[in-house]
Amino acid sequence: MNEITCKCGHVNPEGTELCLSCGRALTADAETKKTSDVMRYEGMARRSQTYKMSVIDKVWNFFSSVKVGVWLIFITLAASAIGTIFPQVIFIPPLEPPEVYYEDRYGFAGKIYYVLGFHDLYNSWWYLLLIAAIGTSIIIASLDRVVPLYKALKNQRVNRHVSFMKRQRVFTEYTVQQPAEKVIASIGDNLKKRRYRIREEDGHLLAEKGRFARWGPYVNHTGLIIFLIGGMLRFVPGMYVDEVLWIREGDTMPIPGTKQEYFLKNDGFTAEQYTAEEDSEVFGETINRVGAIAKNFQTDATLLKREEGTAIGDESKLTEVESHPIQVNQPFKFDNFALYQVDYRQDEIRSMSFDMVNKETEEALGSFEVDLFQPEDEYKLDDEHRVELMNFYPDFSGFEDGEPQTASPVPNNPAFLFKLYSPEKPDGEVAFIAIQESLEPLGENEFALKFSGIETRDVSGLTVRKDLTLWILGLGGAIFMIGVIQGAYWNHRRLWLKRTEDGKLLAAGHTNKNWFGLRKDLEYAFNGTGLAQPKDHMEENLNKKASGDVKEEKNNDTTS
Amino acid sequence: MSKRKKKRLILRISILTVLIAAVAYTLYSTLTDEEKTLVKAGDNAPDFVLTDLDGKQHRLSDYEGQGVFLNFWGTWCKPCEKEMPYMESQYHEFKDQGVQTIAVNVGESDFQVRNFAEKYNLSFPVVRDAQRDVYDAYSIGTLPTTLLISPEGEVVDVVKGEMTEETIASYMEQIKP
Numbered sequence: 018m019n020e021i022t023c024k025c026g027h028v029n030p031e032g033t034e035l036c037l038s039c040g041r042a043l044t045a046d047a048e049t050k051k052t053s054d055v056m057r058y059e060g061m062a063r064r065s066q067t068y069k070m071s072v073i074d075k076v077w078n079f080f081s082s083v084k085v086g087v088w089l090i091f092i093t094l095a096a097s098a099i100g101t102i103f104p105q106v107i108f109i110p111p112l113e114p115p116e117v118y119y120e121d122r123y124g125f126a127g128k129i130y131y132v133l134g135f136h137d138l139y140n141s142w143w144y145l146l147l148i149a150a151i152g153t154s155i156i157i158a159s160l161d162r163v164v165p166l167y168k169a170l171k172n173q174r175v176n177r178h179v180s181f182m183k184r185q186r187v188f189t190e191y192t193v194q195q196p197a198e199k200v201i202a203s204i205g206d207n208l209k210k211r212r213y214r215i216r217e218e219d220g221h222l223l224a225e226k227g228r229f230a231r232w233g234p235y236v237n238h239t240g241l242i243i244f245l246i247g248g249m250l251r252f253v254p255g256m257y258v259d260e261v262l263w264i265r266e267g268d269t270m271p272i273p274g275t276k277q278e279y280f281l282k283n284d285g286f287t288a289e290q291y292t293a294e295e296d297s298e299v300f301g302e303t304i305n306r307v308g309a310i311a312k313n314f315q316t317d318a319t320l321l322k323r324e325e326g327t328a329i330g331d332e333s334k335l336t337e338v339e340s341h342p343i344q345v346n347q348p349f350k351f352d353n354f355a356l357y358q359v360d361y362r363q364d365e366i367r368s369m370s371f372d373m374v375n376k377e378t379e380e381a382l383g384s385f386e387v388d389l390f391q392p393e394d395e396y397k398l399d400d401e402h403r404v405e406l407m408n409f410y411p412d413f414s415g416f417e418d419g420e421p422q423t424a425s426p427v428p429n430n431p432a433f434l435f436k437l438y439s440p441e442k443p444d445g446e447v448a449f450i451a452i453q454e455s456l457e458p459l460g461e462n463e464f465a466l467k468f469s470g471i472e473t474r475d476v477s478g479l480t481v482r483k484d485l486t487l488w489i490l491g492l493g494g495a496i497f498m499i500g501v502i503q504g505a506y507w508n509h510r511r512l513w514l515k516r517t518e519d520g521k522l523l524a525a526g527h528t529n530k531n532w533f534g535l536r537k538d539l540e541y542a543f544n545g546t547g548l549a550q551p552k553d554h555m556e557e558n559l560n561k562k563a564s565g566d567v568k569e570e571k572n573n574d575t576t577s
Numbered sequence: 578m579s580k581r582k583k584k585r586l587i588l589r590i591s592i593l594t595v596l597i598a599a600v601a602y603t604l605y606s607t608l609t610d611e612e613k614t615l616v617k618a619g620d621n622a623p624d625f626v627l628t629d630l631d632g633k634q635h636r637l638s639d640y641e642g643q644g645v646f647l648n649f650w651g652t653w654c655k656p657c658e659k660e661m662p663y664m665e666s667q668y669h670e671f672k673d674q675g676v677q678t679i680a681v682n683v684g685e686s687d688f689q690v691r692n693f694a695e696k697y698n699l700s701f702p703v704v705r706d707a708q709r710d711v712y713d714a715y716s717i718g719t720l721p722t723t724l725l726i727s728p729e730g731e732v733v734d735v736v737k738g739e740m741t742e743e744t745i746a747s748y749m750e751q752i753k754p
Contacts, residue, residue: 071586073586073589073590073593074586074589076593077589077593140607142604142607142608145600145603145604145607146600146604149596149599149600149603152596153596153600156592156596157592160592249599249602249603252602252603252606252607253606268708269708270708270709271708271709271710271713271714273713276714277710277713277714280708328624328625328626328636328637328638329623329624329625329626329710329711329714330625330626330627330706330710330711331625331626332707332708332710390686391686391687391688392686392688392689393688394688406688408692409686409688409689409692411653412653423652423653424653425653426651426652426653426684426685
């Protein structure tokens with residue numbers, strides 16, 4: 018069976034609950050169902066419920082089900098909640114490998130957590146699949162409902178069958194003395210003033226207002242889908258960049274994520290604090306209580322651009338674009354990129370100064386400075402004294418087979434192997450110098466080097482960010498909200514008036530929410546007609562139950 | 578099948594196809610996120626210019642027609658230090674067969690690099706990438722990393738970590754013109 022023929026003669030597609038023409042209930046099921054449930058989609062057949070199914074139809078039907086959608090959302094919610102039990106991978110100590118960290122720290126549960134991908138939830142494949150399934154469900158379920166609903170509302174007839182009207186929550190049968198046309202006309206005029214659209218056919222009337230509210234959920238879902246598309250676009254190369262740039266004062270470095278097109282020069286980093294003297298009025302008390310309060314973190318930076326057609330590595334062809342300070346929450350913006358001040362390291366050693374002295378007489382013979390980032394082969398103190406730098410170990414970590422070792426290229430613990438030349442020792446004396454460690458590996462020396470000074474500089478930690486998807490997310494969010502407002506603040510209200518052949522007048526009303534509002538409209542409409550306004554049966558029942566305690570209608574009979 | 582149903586089926590298939598394609602793409606890019614920016618086998622090696630210790634400029638594209646054994650290293654890095662002498666001996670073996678060796682030091686001072694090159698008597702070009710420009714462009718990551726570049730300028734392989742003398746020889750064999 019593919020079609021249902023109604024008693025009125027109209028042929029409806031299979032799955033239809035209320036005849037599209039007259040509104041009679043077509044199935045025993047629809048007869049017994051709550052009116053609000055049937056009216057939600059105007060008794061239309063959901064597009065997918067029907068005919069013989071191919072695989073495509075089965076997949077389609079699966080996603081068309083609201084029950085499935087709710088389950089998907091619930092599962093995603095549960096997974097997201099579980100993802101907060103242990104820290105996400107970006108929050109664990111940076112040098113710890115996650116495969117070890119979770120098991121070590123949290124035992125077996127931690128291992129499961131890691132293996133199942135809860136540690137990096139937003140990037141685990143099954144979580145993405147869940148989100149994708151929700152997106153698919155939203156699209157298919159909406160399509161399956163909005164199309165029939167639109168058709169039903171567009172083609173609705175004025176004259177409905179008595180059984181349809183009797184089923185409505187607001188319904189009254191009147192016996193009218195005066196001519197029914199006059200009453201209908203008067204009600205129609207009144208409702209026009211309330212901005213209802215009035216249609217009349219063969220003396221029957223349909224007044225309707227706010228049909229637009231019925232599209233709210235679908236507008237809302239469109240916004241959601243646009244939002245999801247925006248999120249997806251982040252994976253398209255060039256749309257989204259989130260990188261870290263550590264840059265020392267004075268250095269020029271390529272800005273990651275710009276394909277080596279842009280460089281940044283760090284002209285200096287400043288960290289300021291409020292002082293108890295200068296800012297005593299505002300901060301004095303707090304400073305006394307908690308100590309230092311940060312005032313400003315700032316990197317003064319210069320942006321450089323590599324000339325087009327220049328090969329990577331060629332640093333001679335950089336042109337200055339702009340100088341700009343970068344403060345917390347005050348990024349340096351250029352070409353869709355933004356540089357944010359997020360971190361700093363203070364006082365990294367940049368250079369060290371030494372004095373050459375005669376050990377016995379303590380006579381100073383001159384001093385020199387070693388730039389740790391550009392050490393020289395030899396430092397001349399005067400015509401007779403010079404120091405040769407034999408080797409340099411920026412991050413001295415001890416000896417191995419008598420050879421000094423360095424753990425990294427960062428000058429955390431600089432050490433030097435020097436050779437000191439003097440007229441007394443023309444062949445030179447070897448000295449090994451590290452912080453708080455001084456060795457004379459080849460025998461007692463006559464001359465020594467003493468630390469005389471240190472120069473430091475700061476390192477700025479910046480975030481490089483580019484996000485071309487923001488406007489799409491904004492647009493999706495805006496449409497989402499428009500849908501919510503549309504569905505929440507407008508109601509679809511209808512009134513049917515029908516004249517029967519035995520001279521009776523039937524009035525039935527329906528709204529998708531806010532029955533109180535509908536009743537107020539009807540009160541206004543029936544004013545002056547000599548008829549009482551149609552009764553809201555649900556309201557009546559409630560009042561009976563609450564024994565005189567007047568209550569607003571229950572929320573669960575809103576249909577949207 | 579009626580015309581309407583046929584139309585509906587086609588519509589459903591196309592919508593599902595678009596959705597599946599979008600999901601597949603997103604999944605693929607998430608799971609390969611780490612490697613996306615990496616220069617990898619099959620890519621064209623980005624051209625660069627760097628200066629060696631004698632002040633001579635080396636441009637990668639100038640070596641077209643020769644295989645290039647491109648090694649990224651640091652003086653502080655033990656495995657780099659260990660494989661240097663092997664590279665030196667294999668360089669002599671292969672340089673007349675059209676395989677050039679270039680060692681790119683990442684971000685260290687002229688003094689340290691020169692000192693190191695002298696210690697190991699390196700005769701192939703040792704260039705300095707002071708601003709880590711090339712290192713970034715090739716998204717190297719850990720040291721040592723070696724790229725095998727074919728005479729046509731295509732990356733044949735990216736080798737992470739230490740190499741033995743034998744593997745170095747076999748790699749150079751791979752990129753002989």
